[in-house]
Structures are given as structure tokens and as C-alpha cells.
Amino acid sequence: xxxxxSRITDYILKRTGTTLTQLExxxxxxxxxxxxxxxxxxxxxxxxxxxRTVSHGEVxxxxxxxxxxxxxxxxxxxxxxxLMDDTNDGSGFDIDFSYLFLTPDALLEYKAAAKNMPTHMxxxxxxxxx
Amino acid sequence: MxxxxxxxIQTAILEYLTKRxxxxxxxxxxxxxxxxxxxxxxxxxAQSKWTPKGLPDILLIDxxxxxxxxxxxxxxxxxxxxxxxxxxxxxxxxxxxxxxxxVHGVEGVKQLGL
Numbered sequence: 001x002x003x004x005x006s007r008i009t010d011y012i013l014k015r016t017g018t019t020l021t022q023l024e025x026x027x028x029x030x031x032x033x034x035x036x037x038x039x040x041x042x043x044x045x046x047x048x049x050x051x052r053t054v055s056h057g058e059v060x061x062x063x064x065x066x067x068x069x070x071x072x073x074x075x076x077x078x079x080x081x082x083l084m085d086d087t088n089d090g091s092g093f094d095i096d097f098s099y100l101f102l103t104p105d106a107l108l109e110y111k112a113a114a115k116n117m118p119t120h121m122x123x124x125x126x127x128x129x130x
Numbered sequence: 131m132x133x134x135x136x137x138x139i140q141t142a143i144l145e146y147l148t149k150r151x152x153x154x155x156x157x158x159x160x161x162x163x164x165x166x167x168x169x170x171x172x173x174x175x176a177q178s179k180w181t182p183k184g185l186p187d188i189l190l191i192d193x194x195x196x197x198x199x200x201x202x203x204x205x206x207x208x209x210x211x212x213x214x215x216x217x218x219x220x221x222x223x224x225x226x227x228x229x230x231x232x233v234h235g236v237e238g239v240k241q242l243g244l
Contacts, residue, residue: 020221022216022218027178030196034221035225038218038221038222038225042182042183045183045214045215045218051153052214052215053214054211054212054213054214054217057212058217059214059217059218062212
């Protein structure tokens with residue numbers, strides 16, 4: 001990476017949202033030519049810390065977004081429950097196996113009670129499915 | 131106006147330019163697909179580091195304008211967007227007195243006087 005491209009990278013990281021026209025003005029006022037700027041931008045475009053978009057026909061340089069964590073779909077649990085240790089045995093995570101040993105009528109009443117809903121509302125949903 | 135695929139528009143433009151007698155060629159700047167890569171699962175070959183991003187789809191030498199180099203970036207009539215790399219390449223072309231145009235069909239090429 002050339003000195004100019006690293007300077008441009010620092011400039012963009014400090015002032016995210018800089019347009020190419022603004023960069024041209026800054027670089028030319030610093031004593032560089034447009035030719036040198038475009039050659040340096042070729043290097044800057046390879047830098048993954050910077051992303052570029054086009055807005056109203058103008059190139060806009062932005063700081064790259066932080067990488068997203070892989071979606072385990074357990075992030076809510078991870079952020080809302082403490083990790084298990086000597087004082088926390090993780091109780092409260094019990095999976096509801098009631099459907100295995102309750103009769104259909106008892107299961108319906110159990111679910112209605114758990115959801116604080118009358119039985120007929122759940123009943124109508126089950127009727128629609130069948 | 132129908133929304134043709136970009137490759138169909140490129141073919142039409144190249145046929146037109148060749149008929150007009152220009153030296154024009156498709157500038158293949160897409161990575162090549164290779165079925166043998168990744169243990170037979172297929173993949174795209176890496177581009178050379180000397181291939182800059184944003185090169186135009188078609189390059190031609192304008193015989194009627196002292197051999198002027200002209201770059202034509204082909205976009206679909208609907209939904210075709212110019213990327214940041216292509217805009218930068220456009221500026222570089224113009225800085226070196228070459229031409230770089232974004233066209234959406236043969237009509238656009240005719241309007242350029244080619």
C-alpha cells in the first residue's frame with residue numbers, strides 16, 4: 001500500500017461518508033494529482049475496512065460494517081440467561097414434554113391455562129388445522 | 131421497451147459495431163467458472179491482481195476519431211446500476227482522454243455517433 005492510499009484510508013475511516021469529489025479536492029489541495037489519486041484508490045478499493053456505494057451518481061466511501069455473528073438463533077438465550085456455573089445449574093430450561101403424557105383434552109386445557117386463554121379459542125385453531 | 135438481459139444487449143451492440151467496421155471486442159472481466167475446482171463442486175477462478183475492477187463491458191477503437199479508445203458499459207434498460215468501481219474507472223478513462231459511456235442498447239450507441 002502506498003503512502004497516499006494509506007492516508008486516504010485513514011481519512012475515510014475518520015470521516016465516513018466522504019464522496020469521491022470531496023476526496024479529489026482534498027488530495028489536489030495536498031499537492032497530489034488526480035492520476036495519483038485514482039491509482040491510490042485502486043488500492044483503497046481492495047481494503048475491506050472500507051465499503052463504497054453510489055448515491056446520486058457519486059461514489060461515497062463509508063466505514064465497513066462490523067462482521068455479523070453467525071446466526072445460531074440462540075442469541076436471545078445467550079444474552080438473557082447467565083452461563084451455567086457452580087451456582088447456576090441451568091434449571092428453568094426444562095422442555096415441555098406434556099404432550100407425551102397428557103390426554104388430548106387435558107393437553108388443551110393445559111395449553112389454554114398456560115396461555116391464559118379460554119379453551120374454545122385454542123380449540124378453534126386446532127379445528128382449522130384438521 | 132423490453133428489459134433484455136445484459137448479454138443480449140452486448141451481443142446486439144457488438145454486431146452493430148462490427149458491421150460498422152469498428153475494431154470492437156467484448157472485454158471479459160467476469161471470473162471464469164470451473165467445474166473442476168473445489169474437488170469437483172465447482173467454483174470461480176480468481177481474477178489476476180492486474181485486472182482492475184470496473185472495466186467496461188465493450189472496448190472499441192474508433193476508426194473515425196483517430197483511433198480513440200471508447201469503453202461502453204452496458205446496462206439493462208430497467209434496473210441496471212453503475213457500481214462505484216465503474217464510476218471510478220469512468221473518471222480514469224476521461225482523465226486520460228479516452229471515452230467511457232454507459233449505454234442501454236444499440237440506440238444509445240448510435241446516439242454517440244459510433
